[in-house]
Amino acid sequence: MASEMSIEKKKGKLINDIISTLNYLKQRGVEYIPDGPGVRALFGGGGGVADEIRVASESPKEILKSTVKSTAHEKEEQQTPMVEPPKMTLEEAIKKLGDCKRCKLSNSRKNIVFGAGNPNATLMFVGEGPGRDEDEQGIPFVGRAGKLLDKIIEAIDLKRSDVYIANIVKCRPPQNRNPEPDEASACIPFLMDQIGAIKPKIIVTLGAVATQHLLGTKGSLGSVRGRFHPLGQMETLVMPTFHPAYLLRDPSKKREAWDDMKKVRDMYNQLKEGD
Numbered sequence: 001m002a003s004e005m006s007i008e009k010k011k012g013k014l015i016n017d018i019i020s021t022l023n024y025l026k027q028r029g030v031e032y033i034p035d036g037p038g039v040r041a042l043f044g045g046g047g048g049v050a051d052e053i054r055v056a057s058e059s060p061k062e063i064l065k066s067t068v069k070s071t072a073h074e075k076e077e078q079q080t081p082m083v084e085p086p087k088m089t090l091e092e093a094i095k096k097l098g099d100c101k102r103c104k105l106s107n108s109r110k111n112i113v114f115g116a117g118n119p120n121a122t123l124m125f126v127g128e129g130p131g132r133d134e135d136e137q138g139i140p141f142v143g144r145a146g147k148l149l150d151k152i153i154e155a156i157d158l159k160r161s162d163v164y165i166a167n168i169v170k171c172r173p174p175q176n177r178n179p180e181p182d183e184a185s186a187c188i189p190f191l192m193d194q195i196g197a198i199k200p201k202i203i204v205t206l207g208a209v210a211t212q213h214l215l216g217t218k219g220s221l222g223s224v225r226g227r228f229h230p231l232g233q234m235e236t237l238v239m240p241t242f243h244p245a246y247l248l249r250d251p252s253k254k255r256e257a258w259d260d261m262k263k264v265r266d267m268y269n270q271l272k273e274g275d
Contacts, residue, residue: 105171111138115166207243
């Protein structure tokens with residue numbers, strides 16, 4: 001009996017914590033919570049939420065202004081304390097990651113590729129994982145794809161030192177294969193720590209793998225690229241586009257990628273003007 005009462009008490013606390021978190025999201029202007037490991041990592045696990053992404057117009061206020069909608073059975077009148085998301089610096093995130101051996105990628109890596117760039121960046125880029133050159137140097141996007149990314153950044157009137165660059169996984173997958181689900185799930189919480197520390201206003205996901213894991217989408221890159229998507233409860237907009245390595249293989253897609261980046265440039269300038 002005592003054990004059953006303890007379980008009920010824990011359930012009650014969990015429900016109150018969930019309601020408190022939802023109230024916090026509502027206050028922050030979040031309307032919709034997409035599924036996916038990246039978003040789930042923000043809430044400490046769990047699932048069971050829809051996996052579509054609500055797409056608004058390209059005004060940051062219009063994308064982020066809506067509120068979380070309650071069901072008819074929720075106690076809207078219940079007042080609970082607002083829960084602030086955990087705060088962590090990049091240095092603390094690096095320390096937390098440590099000499100990571102949370103998945104099998106640690107068996108073949110040479111270096112952990114944590115991320116690099118401006119710790120206060122407004123714009124962040126997220127790829128899928130390190131390649132051979134990145135594994136050798138411990139720095140993201142330093143190979144041929146990295147050189148193209150540098151040119152893309154310069155084309156929107158920024159420098160690499162202005163932005164922050166990271167990946168879904170921080171160790172190189174063998175033969176540059178896509179990260180497997182367990183590898184991504186082990187690593188994404190650290191990406192979310194980085195995002196939480198940097199608080200970028202815009203994230204550009206590079207390629208289908210990064211987009212699917214961060215936003216929880218299951219369709220093709222073409223079904224989501226070219227427009228902004230909200231990221232959970234954070235005041236961050238996500239623009240999916242092509243991975244630079246894909247553009248090297250198929251240069252005909254560079255025009256579409258440039259269209260995406262022009263939208264990023266315009267949003268970046270708009271946000272900077274509002275600061």
